Amino acid sequence: MTAPLTARDRLALQWVGMVERWNSLPRASRLLIVLLLALLFYALPLLRPPILTTQQTDFGGIMFSSAALALVAVGLNIVIGYAGLLDLGYIGFYLVGAYTTGVLTSEHWHWPFFLVLPVAIAVTMLSGVLLGAPTLRVRGDYLAIVTLGFGEIIRLIVTNVEWLGAARGIKDIPHPPTIGPDPKPPFGEGGLFTIPHLSWNGLIPSLDENRGTRFLVFGAADAIPYYWLILTVLILVLVADKLVKNSRVGRAWEATREDEDAAELMGVPTFRFKLLAFAMGAAVGGLSGALFASSQGGYINPLSFPLLLSILFVAAVIVGGAGNRWGAVLGGVLVAYLPERFREFADFRLLVFGLALMILPVYRPQGLLPPARTIRARVAEREIELLEGGEDTGPTDDGLDGPEGPDGFGRTNSTGKVG
Amino acid sequence: MAERILEVDDVTLRFGGLTALDSVSLHIEEGEILGLIGPNGAGKTTCFNVITGVYTPTMGEVRFRGSSLVGLKKHQITRKGIARTFQNIRLFRSMTALENVLVGADANHSSGVLTALFRSPKHRREEADGHERGMDLLEFMGLAGRADELASNLSYGDQRRLEIARAMATQPALLCLDEPAAGFNPQEKAELMALIRRVRDRGYTVLLIEHDMRLVMGVTDRIVVLEFGKKIAEGTPADIRDNPAVIAAYLGVDEDAS
Secondary structure: OOOOOOHHHHHHHHHHHHHHHHHHOOHHHHHHHHHHHHHHHHHHHHHOOOOOOOOOOOHHHHHHHHHHHHHHHHHHHHHHHHOOOOOOOHHHHHHHHHHHHHHHHHHOOOOOHHHHHHHHHHHHHHHHHHHHHHHOOOOHHHHHHHHHHHHHHHHHHHHHOHHHOHHHOEOOOOOOOOOOOOOEOOOEOOOOEEEEEEEEEOOEEEEEEEEEEEEOOOOOOOOHHHHHHHHHHHHHHHHHHHHHHOOHHHHHHHHHHHOHHHHHHOOOOHHHHHHHHHHHHHHHHHHHHHHHHHHOOOOEOHHHOOHHHHHHHHHHHHHHOOOOHHHHHHHHHHHHHHHHHOHHHOOHHHHHHHHHHHHHHHHOOOOOOOOHHHHHHHHHHHHHHHHHOOOOOOOOOOOOOOOOOOOOOOOOHHHOOOO | OOOEEEEEEEEEEEEOOEEEEEEEEEEEEOOOEEEEEOOOOOOHHHHHHHHOOOOOOOEEEEEEOOEEOOOOOHHHHHHHOEEEOOOOOOOOOOOEHHHHHHHHHHHHOOOOHHHHHOOOHHHHHHHHHHHHHHHHHHHHOOOHHHOOOEHHHOOHHHHHHHHHHHHHHOOOOEEEEEOOOOOOOHHHHHHHHHHHHHHHHOOOEEEEEOOOHHHHHHHOOEEEEEEOOEEEEEEOHHHHHHOHHHHHHHHOOOOOOO
């Protein structure tokens, strides 16, 4: 390749190369690397690495909410990214999951937490089917409006129905059970043993005498066990997502997203698959909601589920890269983490965050991490462009090919333009 | 004569006051290539749409192997064995060529979320079957080397061929091609005609809409001519060539609209 590539092209090439090298590794070493990475992520809130660690807020708590939002984004990615259904009322499913947990564990019954979890998922799936059955006949913008209405209606229902706690909410939702003896303050911390945290002096780590996490006590005091729980759930959901995506179901979703009529004429029962996407997405939303209900000091009320949060969920998926599960994870983490990390900028942080959300779609409409095949296609298209010499905005030297200008990766493939 | 695979029986289709198809009857025999021709707006694609379930006829019957198709959903008709391509290419653009064909192959599959989650033997069998059939078809269309490219990145001709491969992957008995040669140069058209004959030799019955008279004459066994939603002629290519009504429809005569 003699023609000049821009910095972004080279980056994408490197990425594609990395993905290919990764795919050519033997299965055993891939598994080992994944395990090590997972271990690193489990240990992250204990390691408290400098720069990454938030100073003004509890790092474990931020890690928890990042992983929680990543989980939500992975669920919503099924609906928006795979099936192409713009669901603006995803918060509704989140709420149903949380309230099912609240009602069954505290408000009216006292079921154990891990028994309620599958029930909450089932109830949310059902609500997804009930919402989807009449509404999935409408397409595009109309679906967005209908789902927006759903999110709001659900919130208004719980605000007004006394049986669901109305405006006062539901309290005393239990934590998941402790492993080891129960904590009995001030006499015992509970759990089996303490895992110490690290503290950093510059780049020199040392064990922190004052901070540790009891294995394994779920509670309001320490969010790290919750982080471990939700990370585990996230990993399981990601595996399931991969298995389903690489099957007839995933292909049917994507075909429906690309061209519903053509999909139907190729034998895809599109309505059934859209409903399935709604139900699967709802299930993950309900699961996150259930975990959320138990983690928030055991208290939820209708104010915990504003419509704005629903929009944030959508933003996470779009920012990360709709259609790629790792994009959704990245988007969820960034949307939860960045505003907390830059808390020292006080009110400006939300302004900057909002600006970032505006700039990103302009320069990178397919998200930070679009599906790998899209990147590969982009690179191929770019190479052809350069070979044809039909480049009019070509860089003259390396100093000019910065990230500016929408000519590089900022263009979607849907324009289908070559040269 | 061979068995009739599809019968369109006295079909009328109205959109409000507009009669798009007016008492059209035609049939297709097992193993033949039937050409459906006519000037622009004659109702050729509308006829396709009635057969494949996009429109429900106002009156009349469409029968496939003796059973009625009227009222069936589009995907059900596909699963019964009728597949089609589109006049304006409608591929799944951001999926790869192979994935496009796999979607077609999935018309014969039934694995769902649970079988996929547990990688059941059925799921594995269907995936293997789909990949094998998909690659075989891409090979047949000369697209095997492009299997992993996005459909939107394929050349125009390759996209047309991929549409045919995708339709064939649903394992239809009847393959409906809606102007497959549109936008082709004479050389490409000749290749496509050879390809369509090979498709028939694989055991498919083909219904072909085409504008180019010479091309239709060369490849079809029989031809049905539509004009203004009515069937004006039917017969072998030789018959059609000499039919005064057809010549009038294509060239225009004095008292007709010119």
